[in-house]
Amino acid sequence: MNKTLLVKLKVNGEWIEAWAPERQTLLDFIREELNLTGTKKGCGAGDCGSCVVLIDGRATTTCTLSVSKVQGREITTIEGLANGTHLHPIQEAFIEAGAIQCGYCTPGMVLQAKDLLDRVPDPTEQEIKEAIDGHICRCTGYIKIVEAIRLASRKSKKVGAGIKGGLKP
Ligand code: FES
Ligand code: FES
Incomplete structure (x- = not known):
């Protein structure tokens, strides 16, 4: 039963x-x-x-x-992750970097990036590659995804609010 x-x-x-x-x-x-x-x-x-x-x-x-x-x-x-109609900075970065094609892998990639950036706000390229190692993307070739996560890191430093800024209270 x-x-x-x-x-x-x-x-x-x-x-x-x-x-x-x-x-x-x-x-x-x-x-x-x-x-x-x-x-x-x-x-x-x-x-x-x-x-x-x-x-x-x-x-x-x-x-x-x-x-x-x-x-x-x-x-x-x-x-x-988004705050009402405002996308989270990581989501914005994925769009701006052209890191989304079909989008099937994107939710998992974005949440993996959030986990990484909450722990390591300024990750190296190697740290980013290791973080997304368990994710398969059939479309992008990964380069733009790595760029998007670096961009998200820079964005969070610029606004000075930390990458948690986009989360709902
Ligand atoms: S659907 Fe869960 S790891 Fe592939
Ligand atoms: S954007 Fe299509 S699988 Fe990653």
């Missing part, structure tokens, strides 16, 4: 409760129960990075992670 459980999570700044099949992945819970479809399903095996969200601030793949393992944690999806 497929058991259900009551899931309680903080998602994009708000506590939510929802019933879910006990073995449902966090990815399917986010997309199907919460209807937050910005998080993408690619390989379904933890190898492509398209399903990355922030869990307690750290970039984490969600396609093999059971929702039962993240009770009470804080989740940020790509929908939680």
Whole structure:
């Protein structure tokens, strides 16, 4: 019998409760129960990075992670990054650098960049490449994605507000 459980999570700044099949992945819970479809399903095996969200601030793949393992944690999806109609500086940087083509990898890449820049505000090119190592992009060739993350780092220094400035309070 497929058991259900009551899931309680903080998602994009708000506590939510929802019933879910006990073995449902966090990815399917986010997309199907919460209807937050910005998080993408690619390989379904933890190898492509398209399903990355922030869990307690750290970039984490969600396609093999059971929702039962993240009770009470804080989740940020790509929908939680912009502040109203204002894009987060990392999102702006991806657009300005031309780092988005089909966009399928972009939510995971942007959230991975947020994790990196929150910990390392001025990363080297090597640190950026290592951070996005687990993400597959079929379109851009990665060079513009690395440029976008460097641009986001410069933007955050310029405004002096830190890269967290675009997050909802
Ligand atoms: S869909 Fe999760 S890593 Fe590919
Ligand atoms: S922009 Fe298409 S997969 Fe990255």
